[in-house]
Amino acid sequence: MSSLPDRFGPLPDSHCVPDVLAHDLGVVFCGTALGRASAQAKAYYANPGNFFWKAIHGVGLTPRLLKPAEYPNVTQYGIGLTDLCKTAYGQDVDLPDDAFDTDAMRIKIEEYQPRFLAFTSKTGAAAMLGNFTTSGLKYGLQEHRIGDTQLWVLPSPSGQARKFWTITPWQALAAAIRTRQ
Secondary structure, three states: OOOOOOOOEEOOHHHOOOOEOOOOOOEEEEEOOEOHHHHHHOOOOOOOOOOHHHHHHHOOOOOOOOOHHHHHHHHHHOEEEEEOOOOEEOOHHHOOOOOOOHHHHHHHHHHHOOOEEEEOOHHHHHHHOOOOOOOOOOOEEEEEEEOOEEEEEOOOOOHHHHHHOOOHHHHHHHHHHHHOO
16 A cells, blocks of 8 residues: 655545445535545545544444444445545645535535535535635535535534534534434
């Protein structure tokens, strides 16, 4: 296994993590891009300091705590995974200005029509919503939709964003998913 030399950079094809999408999902979680640890592990949310897997288990979306390597199996729990950027890895601040492929994301969501699309960062949500500042975005359900898919903004589970972390919007999303099942 080759090592990624830097904390950010172009994502080699050998380290790309495929989307996990299917029809009739309760929620698709959308990150901005793989962090270095996730790109290295070839798995979503693989940094040990990331709360993603603990959060989805803690709010009852999975019956047990999953390991990052188990990401391909999340559809059995009504969950999908994707990122806005499939060409680079690293922290949001290090990504190129044109990194987010919002057109491709819109096409994926229109095709699969999950009940909810939940952004795991304000940066990704702001890019998708066409608002390139995060200060005006609130956590939780958004007014915008993609087709019938409702959009949510969640606090980033990344260890780098710990000062913004709260589980409350994640709990609200889980409650909304259970209500619409």
